[in-house]
Amino acid sequence: MSSLEIPETCGVILLPDCTLFPHGGLPLRIFEDRYREMLADSLADTCFFAVGRLNGEETDPADCVSPIGTIGLIRASREMDDGTSNLLLHGVIRVRFIEWIDGSSYPTARIRPIPQMFEPESQSLAALEALREAAEHATAELPQEVKDAFDSMAEGIDDPAILADVLSQQFIHEPGERYELLAMESVPARVAWLCERFNP
Numbered sequence: 001m002s003s004l005e006i007p008e009t010c011g012v013i014l015l016p017d018c019t020l021f022p023h024g025g026l027p028l029r030i031f032e033d034r035y036r037e038m039l040a041d042s043l044a045d046t047c048f049f050a051v052g053r054l055n056g057e058e059t060d061p062a063d064c065v066s067p068i069g070t071i072g073l074i075r076a077s078r079e080m081d082d083g084t085s086n087l088l089l090h091g092v093i094r095v096r097f098i099e100w101i102d103g104s105s106y107p108t109a110r111i112r113p114i115p116q117m118f119e120p121e122s123q124s125l126a127a128l129e130a131l132r133e134a135a136e137h138a139t140a141e142l143p144q145e146v147k148d149a150f151d152s153m154a155e156g157i158d159d160p161a162i163l164a165d166v167l168s169q170q171f172i173h174e175p176g177e178r179y180e181l182l183a184m185e186s187v188p189a190r191v192a193w194l195c196e197r198f199n200p
Contacts, residue, residue, distance in 0.1 A: 004092060007046050010071060011038035012097070012107040014054040014061065017175035019182050020070045022091045022116070023162055024169030026051065031084040038106040039077065039085055047074045050095055050111060053179055061100040061107050068183045071095045071111065091169070094182065116161040118187045127160035127191050131167060134198035138171040161187045167194050 013028070013035055020026045030039050042049045053066040072089035079085045094114040101108045118124050135154055139147045150170070157163045168181045168190075184190045 004073070005046075006071060006093065006095075006111075006113050007048055009101060009108060009110050010046070011042060011049040011104075012052045012061070012065075012069065012109050013038070013049060014052045014058060014065060014107055016054045018051060019053055019175065019178040020051045020072060020089065020091045021165040021169040021178075021182060022070060022093050023165050024091045025075070026072065026089045026091070028087050028089055029084060030087065034106040036083060036085065039074075039087070042074060043077060048072065048092075049074075049089075050097075050109065051089070051091075052097065052107070052109075053175075061097075061109070065097065065100075065107075066179060066183070067097055068114070068179075069095055069097060069111075070182065071113070091165075114185075116165075116187055118160040118191070123188075124158075124160055127188070128158065128163060130195045130199075131160060131163045131191060134195045135163075135167055135171075137198040137200065138167065160191055164190045164194055167198075171198070 030036055038049060048071055050069045050071040052069040055064050055066060058064055070091045071093060072091050075088045075090045077085055077087035095111040096114055097109045098112050099110040101110060118127060132154055139150055154163060172178050181190055
């Protein structure tokens with residue numbers, strides 16, 4: 001992530017009850033004219049846009065969008081014959097929407113990245129082991145090949161903040177809980193929440 005330069009402003013797709021976590025993937029079908037323009041602008045520039053959680057009827061984004069979202073990088077995009085596009089957005093980092101900018105056909109915001117660090121570092125290994133145990137419970141009813149694939153991926157993650165986001169993306173499905181975890185500032189608190197949720 002340090003090699004990526006996060007823009008100060010970006011387009012934002014507003015979706016009800018939708019939360020994308022850093023290190024997670026979100027497949028999207030882009031069909032509204034305004035978001036087709038946003039996608040074209042993004043592909044011509046940074047390949048970034050953000051996902052914002054829409055609360056209720058869309059009016060002024062300052063009044064109807066949750067303050068924390070995730071900026072994502074377009075990993076693949078395919079335009080269809082009818083002008084719509086199918087794409088995969090890869091979550092990069094949490095962002096706070098600082099200001100909504102007028103003058104564009106699509107929602108555009110000034111953003112501030114929210115770095116995530118697990119502290120104290122001396123407890124990182126214990127947090128990782130606790131999260132891996134939680135993952136074992138979360139995958140207990142899944143086919144063995146799925147469990148093995150997830151375990152293999154989890155073993156390669158050495159940052160509790162990343163593993164917590166991966167668990168949240170894959171195994172937390174209730175929209176309110178997903179946003180609660182996204183907006184939770186403390187990484188240790190997020191780890192504790194997940195461990196309590198999945199450990200019997």
